Amino acid sequence: MRSRPLSPHLGVFKFIHTMVLSILHRISGIAQSVGLLLLTYWLMALATGPEAYARAAEVLGSVIGRIVLAGLLLAFVYHLCAGIRHLTWDAGYGLEKAEARKSGILVVIATVVIFAALALLAFFTPGRGGV
């Protein structure tokens, strides 16, 4: 293929936080697509029976499993908040630069708060985190 001019020239832009939010939306989406494999593994184990489920629960409940699940939960919360931001843009709102920067900060704050609340609920409430 003939070499064509490439865009965007990422190197020439002054850094701005919305750039990171943009690529994080894609990365968190890809992470959840991989997580879909885990969801399928978990539900197939549930459908297979108690022994298969216990094995899957051991894998998912291991230290590495919990770190992966926490990461997926974070990806979910971020993708949800950033996705709502995208939908407001699609509806034609918040497209001014200053507004987009502000909504970006809002997405980060919302992600941290919601993730912390859900993580507490899922992983640290006595009698729940156990598998």
Add this chain to the structure above:
Amino acid sequence: MSLRSPLGRALGKGSAGEGAGNWLAQRVTSVALVPLGLWFVFSLTSLPSFLYGDVAMWLRRPWNAVLLLAFVLVLVWHSRLGIQVVIEDYVHGKGAKPAALLTSTLLHLLLAVALVFAIARVALRGTV
């Protein structure tokens, strides 16, 4: 002189009046996933435990099974559309791109079937 008809040469090369379909489907599934995703996460985090009995009992409630089915089907669809865009952006090889797209589509189809089967098997166990 090619054997292909002028119509055959033109099809698939440009606007066929459905250019917005992919974009629109991504948005429609996003909107559906906001309530479904929130329901899924809150539902799971409020389970008494992740032991077999508790999870199976949860999934045997009809509305839970219906909502989980809706959630995973829309999720697989949304995931397929998203991965498609990622592949189209980064994979450019003449053979690699269609191969990657085909693999993604078939894998998503397999996941959808497995998820529906698993949910149905747990939800209907003991009732049929």
